[in-house]
Amino acid sequence: ACPEEVVKYLVGLFPDALGVPWPSRGLPLHCLLSRRTTEEEEMDGTTKKKEEVRRRLNLDLVRMLVEAYPDALTNQDSQSRKTPLLCACERDDVSMDMVQLLVDSDLSVLGIGGGYGDAIPLEVLMKQYSSAEAWHPPFDVVRFFVESAPETITPSILNKICGSRNITLEIVQLVIENRPDVSFLDQVDGNRMLPLHSLCLNDNKKDQDSWLLPIIQYVVNLYPRAVREVNNYGMLPVSYAVRTTLEITKFLVEEYPESVSVSLVRGSIFHDACRSGGIETVKYLYEKNPLAIKSVNYPALHLPFESGRDVDAKLDFLLEEHPQSIRA
Numbered sequence: 001a002c003p004e005e006v007v008k009y010l011v012g013l014f015p016d017a018l019g020v021p022w023p024s025r026g027l028p029l030h031c032l033l034s035r036r037t038t039e040e041e042e043m044d045g046t047t048k049k050k051e052e053v054r055r056r057l058n059l060d061l062v063r064m065l066v067e068a069y070p071d072a073l074t075n076q077d078s079q080s081r082k083t084p085l086l087c088a089c090e091r092d093d094v095s096m097d098m099v100q101l102l103v104d105s106d107l108s109v110l111g112i113g114g115g116y117g118d119a120i121p122l123e124v125l126m127k128q129y130s131s132a133e134a135w136h137p138p139f140d141v142v143r144f145f146v147e148s149a150p151e152t153i154t155p156s157i158l159n160k161i162c163g164s165r166n167i168t169l170e171i172v173q174l175v176i177e178n179r180p181d182v183s184f185l186d187q188v189d190g191n192r193m194l195p196l197h198s199l200c201l202n203d204n205k206k207d208q209d210s211w212l213l214p215i216i217q218y219v220v221n222l223y224p225r226a227v228r229e230v231n232n233y234g235m236l237p238v239s240y241a242v243r244t245t246l247e248i249t250k251f252l253v254e255e256y257p258e259s260v261s262v263s264l265v266r267g268s269i270f271h272d273a274c275r276s277g278g279i280e281t282v283k284y285l286y287e288k289n290p291l292a293i294k295s296v297n298y299p300a301l302h303l304p305f306e307s308g309r310d311v312d313a314k315l316d317f318l319l320e321e322h323p324q325s326i327r328a
Helices: 004-013 015-019 028-034 059-068 070-074 084-089 096-101 121-127 139-148 155-161 169-178 195-200 213-222 224-228 237-241 246-255 257-261 269-276 279-288 290-294 311-321 323-327
Strands: 036-043 046-054
Touching (some): 004 059, 015 059, 028 084, 084 096, 096 139, 139 169, 213 224, 213 246, 224 237, 224 246, 237 246, 237 269, 246 257, 257 269, 279 311, 290 311
C-alpha cells in the first residue's frame, strides 16, 4: 500500500491527476475504495492463498482526496458507472464516517445508480455479501440513506431489498414509515412479485431459526391479501416459504387456509415442499391436504431429488403414505 505521506506528496506535485480516470477503474478515489489484496495464511508449513479482499481503508486518505478534488464524489467510472459512494457500499467495513466523506453537499449522489442493475447506494449496501457470518449493514448508514433521500426509495427498491440476506424488520419499518405517501406492499414488479414473495424467497437460509417470521408477520399484517397473490411463475408466497422454516409455512397457511388445495403451475404447495422443504414441512402439509400425495398429474415421489434436502426421509414418508406412487 502506498504510504499516506507519499500520496500527499504526489497530490501536491500533480493535483490535476485526481481528475484523470484510470481506464476501467475510475478516478484515484474510486481506485482507493476498490483496491483489493490477497490475504495469505500459513498452514502446515505451507502458505495458502485466501480469497481476495478489499484493503483496509485509511479515512484520512479518503478525506484528503475528496478535499483536493470534490468533483470526484459524483463521478461515475467509465466501466461500471459507479460513484465512489457505491464503491464504499460494497465494502464490509463501510461506516457512517466513510459515507459522510463521500456524499456531496446537496445529497444528489444518494440517487445516482450504477453497476449491475443501475443500483442506488441503499440497494448496493443491502445486497452486499460479506464472508463475516455476523455481518449486517450498519443501521445508521441505512437510516441516513432512507431519511436523507426518501424520494429515491420506491416500491421496486423495497421489493429488491426484501430478497436480501441483510433485510431486517427494522429496515422494512424504516422504509415504510418514511414514505407514508407511498403504497409499498401491494406493488408488484414485472414478474408480479410482491415484497412478500421476495421475503419468502430470501437467499439467507437459516433453517435453525425463524428470523424472517417477524418481518413476514409485519408485512402480512399491513397487507393481508399478499398471501393470496400468485406471481407470473405460478407461485404463492408460501410456495417459496416451504423452503424456509415450518413456523413460517404454518403462519402463511393459517393466514390462507385454502392455499393447501390451490392448484398451481407445479402442483400444490405440498409438492413444493417435497421439492425443497424439510421433512417436517412435508408432513405438516400432508396433514392439511392428504389427497395431494395421490395426484396423477403431479407425482410426488421424484420431487425430493430436485433439491437434495431430506431426500431419504421424504422418500420413506411418501412411500409409507402412498405405496402406489412407486408405479408413477
